[in-house]
Amino acid sequence: MANSFLSIEKLTQRYPDGKGGEFTVFENASFGIEKGEFVCILGHSGCGKSTIMNILAGLSEPTKGVVKMDGFAISGPSLDRGVVFQNYSLLPWLTALKNVTFGVAARFPNWTKQQVEEHSIAFLEKVGLLGDAIHRKPSQLSGGMRQRVSIARAFANEPKLLLLDEPFGALDALTRGTIQEELLKVWSGTDQTVFMITHDIDEAILLADRILLMTNGPLARVAESVEITIPRPRVRTDIVEHPNYYAIRNHLVQFLGKRSAELAGQASAEGETHSPQTVRIDNTEGAGDAQPILQAVMT
Amino acid sequence: MERLSENRRAAIWSIALLFVGLFVWEISISAQAVNTGELTEYEILTGAGTAKAGVPPPSEVAVKAWQELSNPFYDAGPNDKGIGIQIGYSIYRVLTGYFLAAIIAIPLGFLIGMSSVAYKALNPFIQVLRPISPLAWMPLALFIIQDSEASAIFVIFICSIWPMLLNTAFGVAGVREDWVNVARTHELSAIKTAFTVVLPAAAPTIVTGMRISIGIAWLVIVAAEMLVGGTGIGYYVWNEWNNLDLTSVIFSIFMIGIVGMLLDAAFGLLQRRVAYVE
Ligand SMILES: Nc1ncnc2c1ncn2[C@@H]1O[C@H](COP(=O)(O)OP(=O)(O)O)[C@@H](O)[C@H]1O
Ligand SMILES: [Mg+2]
Numbered sequence: 001m002a003n004s005f006l007s008i009e010k011l012t013q014r015y016p017d018g019k020g021g022e023f024t025v026f027e028n029a030s031f032g033i034e035k036g037e038f039v040c041i042l043g044h045s046g047c048g049k050s051t052i053m054n055i056l057a058g059l060s061e062p063t064k065g066v067v068k069m070d071g072f073a074i075s076g077p078s079l080d081r082g083v084v085f086q087n088y089s090l091l092p093w094l095t096a097l098k099n100v101t102f103g104v105a106a107r108f109p110n111w112t113k114q115q116v117e118e119h120s121i122a123f124l125e126k127v128g129l130l131g132d133a134i135h136r137k138p139s140q141l142s143g144g145m146r147q148r149v150s151i152a153r154a155f156a157n158e159p160k161l162l163l164l165d166e167p168f169g170a171l172d173a174l175t176r177g178t179i180q181e182e183l184l185k186v187w188s189g190t191d192q193t194v195f196m197i198t199h200d201i202d203e204a205i206l207l208a209d210r211i212l213l214m215t216n217g218p219l220a221r222v223a224e225s226v227e228i229t230i231p232r233p234r235v236r237t238d239i240v241e242h243p244n245y246y247a248i249r250n251h252l253v254q255f256l257g258k259r260s261a262e263l264a265g266q267a268s269a270e271g272e273t274h275s276p277q278t279v280r281i282d283n284t285e286g287a288g289d290a291q292p293i294l295q296a297v298m299t
Numbered sequence: 300m301e302r303l304s305e306n307r308r309a310a311i312w313s314i315a316l317l318f319v320g321l322f323v324w325e326i327s328i329s330a331q332a333v334n335t336g337e338l339t340e341y342e343i344l345t346g347a348g349t350a351k352a353g354v355p356p357p358s359e360v361a362v363k364a365w366q367e368l369s370n371p372f373y374d375a376g377p378n379d380k381g382i383g384i385q386i387g388y389s390i391y392r393v394l395t396g397y398f399l400a401a402i403i404a405i406p407l408g409f410l411i412g413m414s415s416v417a418y419k420a421l422n423p424f425i426q427v428l429r430p431i432s433p434l435a436w437m438p439l440a441l442f443i444i445q446d447s448e449a450s451a452i453f454v455i456f457i458c459s460i461w462p463m464l465l466n467t468a469f470g471v472a473g474v475r476e477d478w479v480n481v482a483r484t485h486e487l488s489a490i491k492t493a494f495t496v497v498l499p500a501a502a503p504t505i506v507t508g509m510r511i512s513i514g515i516a517w518l519v520i521v522a523a524e525m526l527v528g529g530t531g532i533g534y535y536v537w538n539e540w541n542n543l544d545l546t547s548v549i550f551s552i553f554m555i556g557i558v559g560m561l562l563d564a565a566f567g568l569l570q571r572r573v574a575y576v577e
Contacts, residue, residue, distance in 0.1 A: 059480055077483045089477040093499045093575040102495070106485040139576035157485075 004032030005193060006056075006161060010273055011065035013051050025051055026220045028065070030275045031212065038187065038194045040204040041222070042252065043214030044260060049197045053163050056195060057083045069161065079107050082159035086166045088150045090138040096149045097134040100124060100156055107157040123156035124149070127182045144175035148182065155186045162187075164196040168203065177236060180206060188233070201252050205245065206234055212276060213255050216264035223263055225276040226251065229284070243283040251281060321357045328356035355546040363546045364553070378538060380530070382551065386558055388530040392448070392523075393516045393562075396455025400512065404460045405505065408467025409493065412501070418468065425464065433458035433519050437526055447527035451520070458519045459512035466508025470501030502573035510566035517559045532558075 013025040025048040033039050041049055054060040056067055058077040066073045069080070090099045100120035108116065124134050127148040138146050147167055154162055167183075168176040180203060187194060198204050204211050205228055213224040229244045239245055303311075331354075355363075371383025411418045433454045440450035474497050482492040498505075524533025532555055539547035 057484060059483060077480075077486065079484075079486050081484070083480070083484045085477055085480070087477060089481050091478060091481065091496065091499070092577050093502075093573075103485055106487060137575070 005035035005037075005070065006033040006195075007068045008032070008052075008056075009066050009068065011052070011055065011067070012063045013048065013055070014063045023218045025217055026214075026222075028272055028274050029220075029222050030273050031222050031225065033193060033195060035193055036191045038196070038207055038209045039212060040196050040198050040208035040210075041212040041214060042198060042201065042204055042256065043220065044216050044256065045199070047214045047217040047220040047260075049214060050165055053083075053165050053195065053197055056161070057081055057163050059083075079157060080159050081161045081163060082154035082157050084147075084150050084154045084162070084164040084167045086169055088138070088143075088146045090146055090149055090153075092138050095135050095137055096129065096141060096145070097121065097124065099138070099149055100153045103153045103157050120152070120156055123152040123186070126155070126186045127152045128178070142175075144171055144179060147171065147179060151179070151183060151186070155192075158190075158192070160193065162192055162194045162196075164194065166197050166199065169199065176200075176203070181236075183207070184234075201249060201256070202236075204252070205230070205248060206236055206239065211252065213252070213260070215260045219264065221263065221274050222276045223259075224255065224279050226279045226281070229280065229282040244281060247281045247283055251279065325356045325358060328354060355549065359546050360549050360553075363550045367547075367550060377529075380535075382532075382535070382554060385530060385532045385535040385551075386554060389520050389524060389532040390558070392451050392531065393455055393513070393520050396452040397459045397513060397516050399452070400456045400460040401463055401509065404463035404508075405467050408464045408505070408508075409471050409497070411464070411468040412471025412473075413497075418472075425461070429461045429465075433515075434522055434526070437523065441527075447529060451523045451527050451531075454523045455516045455520060459516040462511040462515065463505070463508045466511070467501065467505045470504025470508075471497055473504070474500040499573070499575075503570065503575070506566065506570045506573050510563065510570060513562050513566055514559065517555075517562055521555060 008029060008031050011029045012027045014022045015025065017023040029052070041052070043049055051060070055062045056074075058074055058081065068074070074081075090096075091102065094102060097117070097120060100123060101116050104116045104120050105111070108119075111119070121134065124130070129145060129148050129152065133141065133145060138149070141149070147170075151167065154164075168179060171179065184207065196207065198207075208228050211226045211228065212222050213226060215221045215223050226248065228248060230239050230242050230248075367382045371381045373379075373381040374384060407421075411421055436454055436457050437450060440453045441447065444450050444453060478496050478500055479492065482496045487495065520531065521533035521536065524531035525537045528534050528537075532551060536548055536551045536555075539545075539551065
């Protein structure tokens with residue numbers, strides 16, 4: 001894990017509790033993410049997902065612990081780590097296209113204006129934004145279109161790591177479905193690593209190579225790392241037929257419904273490290289009858 | 300019958316009100332003129348009729364306006380200049396004081412808006428200086444600067460600085476953190492962030508402050524010029540009052556209103572250009 005592309009080591013975040021004391025959001029959280037992996041993190045509201053993401057983005061500093069990317073500790077934000085915020089965070093006085101060129105021009109300062117524009121338009125096209133729409137201001141676009149622009153802006157910068165904080169949280173189910181597919185389209189074929197927060201179990205199964213499960217806060221833990229043993233390319237309507245789909249889904253539902261609360265709130269001994277347990281569920285032929293449905297491996 | 304648009308109906312009402320107002324004014328003056336004919340000898344001797352008879356009817360003001368506006372830039376000595384020249388002087392003073400204020404207020408407002416330490420450090424001074432009537436500075440300005448022209452400009456400077464300073468600080472402090480985070484994740488320098496993110500985000504609030512300031516500056520210049528004299532629309536009003544030429548006084552009052560409206564409209568236009576919908 002220490003050799004992972006992204007390694008989160010003994011991360012602790014405390015905040016003042018407003019009564020003179022402090023409360024611990026999470027403590028000594030440790031996990032790794034491999035290069036090119038798509039990882040989703042699931043957990044109840046308030047457990048600290050956004051806090052972790054902001055630390056990975058370099059937008060905030062943890063109370064303790066380090067995050068290393070490619071072996072180097074990160075400090076502060078970087079163009080190597082792109083962020084898609086939940087509320088899109090488009091600049092409302094710029095058109096959709098200008099919102100993307102804004103980022104591309106910052107990433108590739110030596111490019112000509114035309115190169116920047118062509119590159120930006122190409123990425124807007126990849127997420128299904130064409131024609132007139134790209135010259136409109138965010139206020140004139142639907143929620144789905146805004147989030148497409150936001151995704152295009154992040155991917156057009158070709159960062160090594162992409163961080164997405166509940167990117168589809170505010171969208172209706174149908175729009176969410178199409179944008180999920182577009183997200184897979186822009187991501188596949190790249191060696192980009194994605195870390196995405198979501199509260200939608202089906203979305204996580206569709207998109208992720210691995211799902212990290214967090215217990216409730218305070219003192220939340222990244223308790224499990226569930227491998228999604230469904231081959232890519234995945235299509236929403238097909239994966240539900242896959243023998244592993246419901247087994248994995250049930251496991252996730254059980255965790256979020258019951259175990260996330262049961263496992264919550266245990267303080268840890270000094271210096272103790274909390275790494276998630278790897279969970280691999282595979283019911284397919286050839287996976288071996290002897291293999292238990294739930295295999296927990298300590299990392 | 301075709302329904303008229305709201306704007307059309309409003310315009311018709313405006314014109315109707317204007318004519319009713321002018322009509323009432325005109326007939327009330329001519330009624331007084333009739334009255335003067337019935338004054339007793341005593342009343343005439345004490346001058347009771349003359350002051351009232353001095354208020355001109357709108358027709359006279361219109362004639363005066365026509366004369367003045369058909370030759371606005373004549374210059375026949377210190378006490379007889381065209382209305383265009385007088386207004387020109389006032390606008391020059393207002394704009395000079397105003398832009399000097401903007402050059403200081405906007406960068407300082409940025410600083411105050413970005414740093415809560417700067418805000419807390421400067422706030423007591425602002426709170427004490429802001430409520431001071433700009434004309435209260437006049438004697439001090441005249442004494443220190445020793446020049447009436449520069450003193451008038453200073454008074455404009457001091458009155459227009461506050462709304463711009465406070466609105467800039469307020470606008471900058473209120474820039475959504477998400478937008479600043481967008482700049483940070485794109486590794487923009489502080490200067491680049493200020494110009495490409497903070498400035499456009501705060502621009503509507505800043506321009507609102509600028510608009511309030513220009514309005515106040517135009518209010519204050521008339522009073523300031525009455526004090527310092529020499530030239531300008533304020534001086535013109537006072538001079539015509541001393542000449543008991545009420546027609547000119549009323550005409551210049553209208554001109555003050557119209558110039559003020561145009562200045563405001565210019566900033567209204569700017570405001571619309573920098574506006575955005577979240
Ligand atoms: N700046 C802050 N100051 C104090 N408490 C905070 C701050 N940011 C987050 N928190 C608290 O930390 C916890 C985790 O928040 P967050 O990471 O936003 O949760 P999630 O994204 O999982 O819903 C919450 O209890 C929240 O109230
Ligand atoms: Mg959150």
